Amino acid sequence: MRVVVIDCGLGNLRSVEKALQHAGFLSVRVSYDAKEVSEADVLVFPGQGAFAKASMSLRELGLAKAILKHIEKGKPFLGICLGMQLLFERSYEHGKAEGLGVLGGEVVLLPQELKLPHIGWNQVWIRKREGMYSGLGDGEFFYFVHSYHVVPEDESVVASTTDYGIHFASAIQKENLWAVQFHPEKSQRKGLFLLSNFRSFCESIL
Template sequence: MSTVVVVDYGMGNLRSVAKAIEHVAPEAEVRVSSDAAEIAAADRVVVPGQGAMPDCMRELSARGLREAVVRAAAEKPFLGICVGLQMLFGHAEEGDVMGLEILPGRVPRFPGEAMAAPDGSRLKVPHMGWNQVQQVEAHPLWDGIEDGARFYFVHSYYVEPQSPEVIAGSTHYGIPFTSAVARANIFAVQFHPEKSAQAGLRLLGNFMRWNP
């Protein structure tokens, strides 16, 4: 039986992520855990996140989970969601804090005062609601998901990878931004698949079947 741990560091809608995974992979053992040993023993690891980046990084370290997450990202199928994507990178403008630096790049804030919709109306920050994701590269986690499918977003900051080779998905909100990244055993998304209806469930199911 495959085991998947949803990492509990006190930030994020952990139960809804776990329930969505249970729905698409009923044969799997799904655990929400803040135990580094359980993370190390899991076959797959999911790191969700909501809230401010400084709080997320502080809680990750305070709970002794930083090294466990870094190791999981190096060794096994790893899915980052929202702040779970952002923390993979380096400097974040939110709170002037450093992420885990697993992927080179930074996390800037949307330039809200300069962003406009195609009709000229001003766009609000945070970016909240449904938006399209263009698939930049083929990947097993996109299997069965239409290019340009809509996913649910809630964020004021976005990742800016240093290396374009890791960009797996792109979205436009005033400016084009990276909404999914992939490298080796890592896949991470800015949107919330657990809130994204059938496309989101399909992505989670693909993750549970993925063997990088």
């Protein structure tokens, strides 16, 4: 099972690579090469930073097409933080920018009266108990670093919500597509547990 962690130049991805290995993935590579990405069995797309810059990098490197084809083929995909946000149609971070459009909806700023970015441990409230959160309970803590959040058009894709001034979607689960706003690689034991659930899911459909 070939796992590729997508590198579009935003952030240190080695912690994600190591966390996936700890969760039981044996073959993990970090790559920005469109050919390698297109040949992967599993894609993991982490990231922090500006939505528009990341979206442009994906297109310039030919990664956007590779990601879309991967998802269309029903192969497992995990988006983390910015990697979750880029799955949606558009963001309003520093003006309007287009995302991958895999999911309907947009990315908007958390309430400005709050301390931003939202950094630190916060709880998730589970809507989908099978798959991503199998074996985990309501109120588990995960580590967040973000100022923007997704607003899905289809509420049925929301796997969990989190409270930070408002209730926002902190995870998405739809068929082969999983995505989280928090950082499982920074979330210690619970984060590794979730990544192990992702590995089990990958093994079940590949």
